[in-house]
Amino acid sequence: MSENAQAIAVQNLLAGIAQAGQDEMFTPILERRGLRIERIVSHGHATPADQPYQQAEDEWVMVVEGAARLWLDGTEEVELARGDHLMIPAGVRHRVTWTTPSGPTVWLAVHFAP
Amino acid sequence: MSENAQAIAVQNLLAGIAQAGQDEMFTPILERRGLRIERIVSHGHATPADQPYQQAEDEWVMVVEGAARLWLDGTEEVELARGDHLMIPAGVRHRVTWTTPSGPTVWLAVHFAP
Numbered sequence: 644m645s646e647n648a649q650a651i652a653v654q655n656l657l658a659g660i661a662q663a664g665q666d667e668m669f670t671p672i673l674e675r676r677g678l679r680i681e682r683i684v685s686h687g688h689a690t691p692a693d694q695p696y697q698q699a700e701d702e703w704v705m706v707v708e709g710a711a712r713l714w715l716d717g718t719e720e721v722e723l724a725r726g727d728h729l730m731i732p733a734g735v736r737h738r739v740t741w742t743t744p745s746g747p748t749v750w751l752a753v754h755f756a757p
Numbered sequence: 758m759s760e761n762a763q764a765i766a767v768q769n770l771l772a773g774i775a776q777a778g779q780d781e782m783f784t785p786i787l788e789r790r791g792l793r794i795e796r797i798v799s800h801g802h803a804t805p806a807d808q809p810y811q812q813a814e815d816e817w818v819m820v821v822e823g824a825a826r827l828w829l830d831g832t833e834e835v836e837l838a839r840g841d842h843l844m845i846p847a848g849v850r851h852r853v854t855w856t857t858p859s860g861p862t863v864w865l866a867v868h869f870a871p
Contacts, residue, residue: 651843655840656840678867703786721765721767723767726770729768751865753794
C-alpha cells in the first residue's frame with residue numbers, strides 16, 4: 644500500500660477556482676521533461692490586445708467549463724464552448740479575446756516541446 | 758490566413774461519443790514523440806478483473822464527464838467524479854472497476870514517457 648500511496652492523490656480540476664473579480668489564475672498540475680499540464684481559470688478576462696502570447700512550445704488547450712473566444716495570428720477568432728479543444732502551434736501569436744463574464748472559464752493546457 | 762489555417766481546427770471532446778451498448782471507445786487526439794493524448798468513452802464498462810492495464814508509460818487521466826471507480830495495485834479503489842484527475846505511474850497495474858451506467862463517462866488520458 645505505502646509504495647503506491649502517491650498514485651491515488653486525486654485532485655479536481657474544478658475545485659478551488661478563483662472567484663469573479665480575482666486575477667486570472669494559473670495552476671501547475673504536472674511538469675515533466677518536455678511536458679507541462681496547467682489549469683487556467685478566467686472570469687471575463689481577455690489578453691491585452693498589445694500583449695499576445697507567443698510561446699516556444701506547442702500548446703494543446705481545452706475548455707473544460709465556461710466559454711471563450713480565441714484569436715490566433717492569421718485566422719478568424721474562434722468561439723470555444725465546453726469540451727472544445729485545439730492545438731496552438733509554437734510561435735503562433737494568440738490571444739484570448741473574451742471569456743464569459745457569467746462564471747468561471749476553466750482551461751486545461753498541455754504545453755509540450757515542438 | 759492559409760498558413761495557420763490548421764491551427765483553428767477545433768474539435769469537441771464531448772461530440773461523437775459512443776452510445777450505451779457499444780464497446781468502450783478509444784479516440785486518439787494528439788500524438789507526438791513521448792506524448793499521446795487520448796479520449797476514452799465508457800458506458801458502464803469495467804476492465805476485466807483478470808486483465809488489468811499495466812503500461813510502460815506514465816498516464817495522467819481526468820474524468821471530463823460521468824463517474825467512475827479506479828483500482829490501482831496496492832491501493833484502495835478511488836471514486837472519480839467530473840473534474841477528478843490523477844497520475845497512474847508507469848508499471849502500476851490498474852483497472853476501471855466501474856463506470857456509471859446512466860450515461861457516458863468521458864476520460865481524457867495523457868500518456869507520456871516516464
